[in-house]
Structure formats: structure tokens, C-alpha cells
Amino acid sequence: MTGAARLTTDQERELVVATEAGDLDACHRLVEAFLPAIAGLARRFPRSLGVHRQELLQEGVAGLLFATRRYDPALGTPFWAYASYWVRKAMQDLVAELTMPVALSDRAVRGLAAVRAARNEHLRRYGTEPTAQQLAEATGLGRSQVERLQTAARVPRSFEEPTGDDRDGAVADQVRDGPAEEAFEQVLDAIEVREIRALTDGLAERERAVIRAHYGLGAPAQTLKQIGESLGLTAERARQIESGALGKLREALARPAPVRRSLDSRT
Amino acid sequence: MSSEITELRHDAFVYGSQDEYVAKAVAFLREGLRRGEGAVVANTRPGLAVVREELGPDADAVTFVDVGSAYTRPARTLAAYHAVYAAQLQRTPSLRAVADVQFGPEPSEWDLWTSYEAVFTESFAHLPAWVLCSYDGNGLPDRILDSVWWTHSSVLAHDEWNASDRYRDPGPLLRQIAARPAPLLGARSIGFGRDVEEFRERLAAELVSAGVAEDRALDMLLAAGEIADNALRHGGGVRAVRVGRVSGRFACEIVDAGRGFDDPAAGYRAPRAGSGSGLWIARRLTWQVDFLRCPDGFAARIVL
Numbered sequence: 291m292t293g294a295a296r297l298t299t300d301q302e303r304e305l306v307v308a309t310e311a312g313d314l315d316a317c318h319r320l321v322e323a324f325l326p327a328i329a330g331l332a333r334r335f336p337r338s339l340g341v342h343r344q345e346l347l348q349e350g351v352a353g354l355l356f357a358t359r360r361y362d363p364a365l366g367t368p369f370w371a372y373a374s375y376w377v378r379k380a381m382q383d384l385v386a387e388l389t390m391p392v393a394l395s396d397r398a399v400r401g402l403a404a405v406r407a408a409r410n411e412h413l414r415r416y417g418t419e420p421t422a423q424q425l426a427e428a429t430g431l432g433r434s435q436v437e438r439l440q441t442a443a444r445v446p447r448s449f450e451e452p453t454g455d456d457r458d459g460a461v462a463d464q465v466r467d468g469p470a471e472e473a474f475e476q477v478l479d480a481i482e483v484r485e486i487r488a489l490t491d492g493l494a495e496r497e498r499a500v501i502r503a504h505y506g507l508g509a510p511a512q513t514l515k516q517i518g519e520s521l522g523l524t525a526e527r528a529r530q531i532e533s534g535a536l537g538k539l540r541e542a543l544a545r546p547a548p549v550r551r552s553l554d555s556r557t
Numbered sequence: 558m559s560s561e562i563t564e565l566r567h568d569a570f571v572y573g574s575q576d577e578y579v580a581k582a583v584a585f586l587r588e589g590l591r592r593g594e595g596a597v598v599a600n601t602r603p604g605l606a607v608v609r610e611e612l613g614p615d616a617d618a619v620t621f622v623d624v625g626s627a628y629t630r631p632a633r634t635l636a637a638y639h640a641v642y643a644a645q646l647q648r649t650p651s652l653r654a655v656a657d658v659q660f661g662p663e664p665s666e667w668d669l670w671t672s673y674e675a676v677f678t679e680s681f682a683h684l685p686a687w688v689l690c691s692y693d694g695n696g697l698p699d700r701i702l703d704s705v706w707w708t709h710s711s712v713l714a715h716d717e718w719n720a721s722d723r724y725r726d727p728g729p730l731l732r733q734i735a736a737r738p739a740p741l742l743g744a745r746s747i748g749f750g751r752d753v754e755e756f757r758e759r760l761a762a763e764l765v766s767a768g769v770a771e772d773r774a775l776d777m778l779l780a781a782g783e784i785a786d787n788a789l790r791h792g793g794g795v796r797a798v799r800v801g802r803v804s805g806r807f808a809c810e811i812v813d814a815g816r817g818f819d820d821p822a823a824g825y826r827a828p829r830a831g832s833g834s835g836l837w838i839a840r841r842l843t844w845q846v847d848f849l850r851c852p853d854g855f856a857a858r859i860v861l
Contacts, residue, residue, distance in 0.1 A: 307805040310844075311861060312770030352626075359629040364739050364804040365665040375662040383625060386603035403602070406623045489775055505761035505778060507771040529754075539779060543841065544834030547643035547684055547827065550650055
């Protein structure tokens with residue numbers, strides 16, 4: 291048994307690997323197993339810092355999930371020995387950000403943290419900058435809220451500016467001050483939001499449907515002939531749609547950075 | 558005053574205090590802004606906040622990148638930076654960046670991030686960018702601080718630029734610190750089929766059977782499709798396809814009939830005119846891609 295989560299080493303590794311591979315059920319079980327250990331680290335931060343325990347837990351869970359994306363079981367280090375550093379660091383970064391004399395209000399910083407997490411996840415998945423709409427969908431914030439937060443992040447405000455005006459009110463509504471026992475469910479909700487993403491988001495609905503049906507992703511696999519019949523198309527047309535969709539994904543994943551022609555010729 | 562950056566300059570900056578980090582990073586970025594270059598600063602949120610505050614109104618012209626969750630696997634980190642640099646180069650002809658590398662606490666993975674630093678030079682060699690990697694000279698272990706001088710030909714430390722006499726060419730360094738591929742457990746042949754499409758169908762059935770999440774299954778299908786395409790075009794055809802597990806992860810091994818290659822930076826070079834991007838795509842979508850010689854040919858092993 292591992293000390294932090296009372297899992298066998300094999301169970302722990304399976305959960306970590308499955309979580310990194312996108313298995314939401316494994317993700318929930320992993321968080322559930324390590325939440326007491328995360329809460330233990332959160333309790334080490336004095337309440338006088340003014341950071342809510344629930345926020346520390348959420349950052350801690352984000353740190354745990356980050357650790358799953360980086361942890362290599364082959365290196366032989368027990369998971370919690372590895373992950374606790376990232377959990378603690380995530381909490382420390384939040385505390386530093388909320389307590390340092392930055393120009394944004396702390397409520398705006400909290401909303402901005404969600405936007406940044408969504409942006410990073412998008413970058414990791416697609417290698418492209420997300421649109422404001424994509425960030426809004428990923429965070430549950432309104433598009434205008436996202437845009438205001440992004441603008442605010444680039445334009446520091448002075449200390450004297452009011453921090454509780456209407457501009458931030460809607461964002462503040464997203465951060466509830468629930469009791470500690472609510473934190474767990476909210477943490478899991480946050481996980482759902484972060485994980486519901488797909489490489490195929492940039493494709494048309496019909497393109498997604500053809501790929502998923504052909505390769506049995508989320509439904510029994512079908513031949514291109516069957517897919518074509520269900521869509522009122524020929525098999526060849528279904529093949530063309532799939533080929534075009536795969537080409538779009540490839541192009542998005544391998545788009546070169548623009549380099550001026552005079553420079554380009556030397557590479 | 559105009560930009561003189563025409564190709565990648567990948568240097569390091571070892572700082573002794575946060576004040577020194579902020580002062581030098583901001584001076585470096587402002588110099589670029591004066592020359593019409595783009596400016597990027599990558600750090601954790603607290604690090605970004607202090608730089609933003611010091612920049613004042615100049616922050617409007619700077620791209621801030623939160624690296625709190627960016628350093629997971631070298632290929633993914635490179636892809637994330639590539640997207641940021643590509644977006645910046647849409648707006649300016651060249652750029653400067655200050656990036657704080659996240660080596661983490663585990664000594665056994667430091668070599669992996671030293672590899673990342675080494676291959677960064679190869680990855681972005683074609684970009685008009687001056688990237689300054691920042692290292693906390695008081696907070697990081699000596700082993701990491703030593704490696705800074707292997708992977709950067711020029712290092713800003715103790716208030717002066719130093720040419721590194723310990724700099725090593727990326728290729729030999731990557732070979733030296735590369736980990737040996739772990740064994741493919743439970744390996745099972747699934748055959749290739751008539752073409753890449755049938756191969757993807759077979760592989761998809763294996764992924765579904767193994768309970769791999771849809772999105773990640775698609776990642777593997779795309780990565781494996783790229784490798785299979787390469788095997789058909791450059792490797793004399795596919796001889797075998799095996800699936801199994803590597804350290805608990807789903808893995809697919811594609812064996813071709815070619816002589817193979819010995820290029821430790823293969824797949825890490827960012828997309829550019831005149832070169833293929835299949836391995837870049839495969840690496841960024843998966844945990845790891847290894848190349849190895851085996852009794853039946855030259856194998857590319859993709860670990861999801």
C-alpha cells in the first residue's frame with residue numbers, strides 16, 4: 291500500500307496512467323484517493339493568508355493532475371513522492387498570486403486562473419491559441435467575461451482602482467465560498483470541464499461523425515459503406531470526408547511558423 | 558534601430574535573485590520592443606505577475622505565457638512554445654523570449670529536460686528568435702546548473718555574458734543521455750492490412766478493446782498513421798505491427814523494411830518548409846516515440 295492513498299503500487303500506477311490517458315472514471319478515483327493527502331497539504335497554509343481552503347484544494351487537484359501528465363512510472367519513484375511537489379507548488383503559486391501586490395483584483399485573478407488553465411490545455415492538445423469562445427466553453431465563463439479578463443491581464447491596474455466593481459462581479463459569481471465538504475464535488479466538476487476537449491473540435495459535425503463511426507470511437511465501428519448509407523452518401527464520398535478531416539487535423543498539428551522569405555531560404 | 562535577429566539564438570540566464578531576474582528580463586524584452594521585435598515571457602503565474610508589474614505600460618506589447626502546466630513532455634512543451642512563437646511571428650518579424658524551464662524535483666527526470674534544452678536549439682533553428690532560458694542560480698541543484706552550460710553556447714551570469722566552453726553539440730549529448738526504451742510487454746502482432754486505412758481500423762479495434770478514451774485513441778490513430786506513412790514512403794514497407802504495453806501505457810510498434818536512421822532529434826524539429834512533419838505530429842500527440850532496431854527490421858514504437 292502506498293501511504294498517501296492506500297492503494298497498491300500497481301493500482302496506483304494503473305490509475306495514474308489511465309488518468310493521463312483521458313479515463314475520467316480513473317481520474318475521479320485518483321482524485322478521491324489522494325484528496326485527503328491534498329487536504330493535508332492545504333491545511334499547512336495559514337488561514338490568515340486569506341486564501342480559501344476550497345481554492346487551495348482545487349489548485350492542489352490541478353497540481354495532482356499535472357503530475358499525472360508528467361509522471362513516468364518507469365523511473366521508479368512512488369507517485370505521491372513525485373506529485374506532492376507539484377501539488378504544493380500549485381498551492382504556493384496560488385497563494386503567491388493572491389497575496390502579492392498585483393494590480394488585478396483577487397476575484398479577477400481567480401477567473402483568470404481558470405482561463406489560463408483552459409488556454410494551456412488547449413495549447414497542449416492542439417498547439418494553437420484558443421479563441422475567446424473556446425475558452426468560454428472550456429471554463430463556463432461568458433465570452434465577454436473571458437475577453438475582459440484577458441484584456442485586464444495585459445493592462446495592469448493601479449492599487450487605487452476599485453476591486454469590487456461590476457466588471458468583476460460576474461466572475462466573482464463563478465467562485466463560490468462553499469464549506470469544505472463541497473470542495474470535493476466542485477473539484478470534480480472542474481475536472482470535467484478541463485477534460486471535455488477533443489482534437490476534433492475544429493472539425494465539422496459530419497467530419498467528426500465519420501471518423502468516430504469508422505474507427506468505433508464511442509460507438510460500434512462501421513464500414514465506410516455503412517456510414518455513407520446512414521448519411522445518404524456513397525462510400526467513396528464518406529472516404530473523401532474522412533480523408534479531408536484527417537488532412538485538416540494534420541495541417542493544424544504541423545502548421546509552420548511564419549518566417550520571412552529572406553530567412554526561409556536559408557533553412 | 559531595427560531587429561538583428563535572423564535565426565535562433567538560444568542562450569541562458571542564471572540569476573541570483575528575483576530582483577535580478579525581473580530587472581534583466583525586462584531590460585532584455587524592452588530592448589527588443591525598441592527594435593520592433595515581439596516579446597514573450599514564460600513563467601509560472603507569480604513570476605509573470607512581477608514581470609508584468611515591472612513592465613508597466615510596456616506589458617501591453619508583451620505575450621505572457623503561464624508555464625505552470627506546460628512542461629509535461631519535451632515534445633508537447635516544444636509544440637506549445639511553437640504555437641506561441643508562431644502567433645507572435647504573425648505580428649512581428651522576429652521575437653525575444655525569456656522562458657523559465659521547469660525541471661521539477663525528481664533527479665531521475667532531469668536528463669529528460671536537459672534533452673529538451675539540447676533539442677530546443679535544433680527544433681527552432683529556423684526561427685528569427687532570441688530565447689533566453691532563465692535559471693534560479695540559488696534555488697536549483699548544481700547538476701541542473703551545470704547542464705545549463707552544456708545546452709547553451711552563451712550564458713548570462715554574474716552580470717556578464719559568458720561563452721560556454723562546455724557547450725556540447727545536441728546530437729551527441731542527446732545520444733549520451735537518452736534512456737533505453739522499456740520492453741514492450743504482452744506484445745501481439747495485429748498485422749498491417751492492405752493499406753494505412755485498414756491499419757487504422759485494426760489499431761482502432763485494439764484501442765477500443767483496451768478501453769482507451771476516444772480522444773486519446775484518435776491521438777494514437779493519427780500518430781500511428783503518420784509513422785505508417787513514413788514506413789511506406791521511406792522504409793521499404795511495413796513488415797510487422799505489434800501492440801502491447803510499455804510501463805502500463807498502450808503501445809504500438811511499426812516495423813519497416815528499411816535501413817532505419819540514427820537521428821536523436823528526429824520528430825523534434827518544428828514544422829518548416831521543405832521537411833516532413835509526420836514525426837513531429839506523432840511525438841506531440843503521444844507520450845513517447847522510440848526508434849530501435851529489432852530482428853525483423855527497424856521499429857518505431859509509439860507509446861500513448
